[in-house]
Amino acid sequence: MxxxxxxxxxxxxxxxxxxxxxxxxxxxxxxxxxxxxxxxxxxxxxxxxxxxxxxxxxxxxxxxxxxxxxxxxxxxxxxxxxxxxxxxxxxxxxxxxxxxxLELEARPVRSAILNDLKDLHMTREALVKNRTAARNRAKKPNLGHPQATQHRATQADRASDDRDRKEIMLLIKNDPDLAGRFDILVPIPGLSAVTAFALLIDMPELGTLDQGQAASLAGLARVARQSGAWPGRAFIRGGRANVRQALYMPALVAMRFNPDLKAKYDQLKAAGKAPKVAITAIVRKLIVLANALLTHGGKWEPSLP
The missing domain is CATH 3.30.420 (Nucleotidyltransferase; domain 5)
Incomplete structure (x- = not known):
């Protein structure tokens, strides 16, 4: 029925x-x-x-x-x-x-604290974009925006950003479950507190998925395209773009300071993969690693890929 x-x-x-x-x-x-x-x-x-x-x-x-x-x-x-x-x-x-x-599957209901965190996180992201735009305008003072005004706006955005970041951290620390998940994510090389914020808020399902589901939800799973005699290629598509964006810079850091991920990147480059393809693979490994650690409740160790 x-x-x-x-x-x-x-x-x-x-x-x-x-x-x-x-x-x-x-x-x-x-x-x-x-x-x-x-x-x-x-x-x-x-x-x-x-x-x-x-x-x-x-x-x-x-x-x-x-x-x-x-x-x-x-x-x-x-x-x-x-x-x-x-x-x-x-x-x-x-x-x-x-x-x-299609008998669509219901997603878990967001808790009140996650709704509050999401609002703060979105506000903070908007402030970061405003600050970046102000810095870019400051490089071209002939556009009618006095540098003193731009500097004051940038300072105000930075102060608001700091307040939002502290409030996000306070909400997380006051919630035992979120605090435990945060403490698992931060030790991963390349993942800062801000990146951990993004993962906890924008992908709360982490820790309840298998590795394929985690990669797919972040839009990092390989999607094959092939037709007839054309052998095709694999692409990434869909998923949560904000999660991918949050992990891009951490992936660049992890390629330098995580020996296992650095070895993986070098292996892909040696195989002739384009740099962006290799970086995408590292981003995918980061989200899979974060999901695995949250699933088992353990912290990162150098022996883990």
């Missing part, structure tokens, strides 16, 4: 819901009042929600299996079923159908 599924298309001001079992549809405001009304009308029978858009604590209530759908995959599903038109109500109906037919 097909599960009762509610498709939920979320926009800034409203959300459209469509129930698969009876075709019922309704629009709610995207605020506390709308969230409460949605919950009251959805708890019996227990729904599996396939939703796009921000999925925050407003959706975390007992009895609901939440499935957050990649918008690109949702659009491709709609086109594959012949639905070319796109409206919020149609998207909600399509999401309900997608969740029911």
């Amino acid at each position: 097909m599960k009762d599924t509610i498709g939920d298309d979320i926009s800034k001001d409203q959300l459209d819901a469509h129930r698969m079992s009876n075709g019922a549809k309704r629009r709610f405001t995207n605020d506390t009042v709308g969230h409460r009304a949605f919950r009251v009308g959805s708890v019996k029978p227990r729904p599996s929600m396939a939703c796009t858009g921000p999925s925050n604590a407003g959706w975390t209530w007992r009895g609901a299996a939440l499935v957050k759908v990649n918008p690109r995959q949702a659009r491709r599903f709609a086109e594959a079923t012949g639905k070319l038109a796109k409206t919020d109500r149609m998207d909600a109906a399509m999401l309900a159908r997608m969740g029911a037919l």
Whole structure:
């Protein structure tokens, strides 16, 4: 029997819901009042929600299996079923159908502390981007931005960044589970506290996956492309780009200070692999290593690859 599924298309001001079992549809405001009304009308029978858009604590209530759908995959599903038109109500109906037919697996609900950490982490990332842009502008003073103004803006961003970093560290240290996971990640050569923040916040599933799942979730798994006589090539695609970006510089450091990863990089280069391909392999090994250590609860040792 097909599960009762509610498709939920979320926009800034409203959300459209469509129930698969009876075709019922309704629009709610995207605020506390709308969230409460949605919950009251959805708890019996227990729904599996396939939703796009921000999925925050407003959706975390007992009895609901939440499935957050990649918008690109949702659009491709709609086109594959012949639905070319796109409206919020149609998207909600399509999401309900997608969740029911594909039996999408619900992801674990984020805890309140992870939601807070995510907000702080996103704020900090925005500050880092602003500071980088300000430094680039400072190199061209003829663009109408006085250097003194740019310097003050950069200093303010740096101070805010320091405050956010300390607050993130405090939240992690006050949570026994996160503190233990943090202490496992930081000793890995190349992984700073900031990188550990990114892994804990943006990939909380680490430690519950096998190595293939960990690489795939980060978008670092090799995806083969082959057709007919063309032997094809393997690429990486999809996954969480912010995790890959967070691990790129640590991979460069690990290539120098982790003997096992340095040997792996040299081996790939000797085999004729392009530098970026070799670096990607090191990034993949880092995420697999972090996942393995979190799975077994042990800290990095030089004998581990």
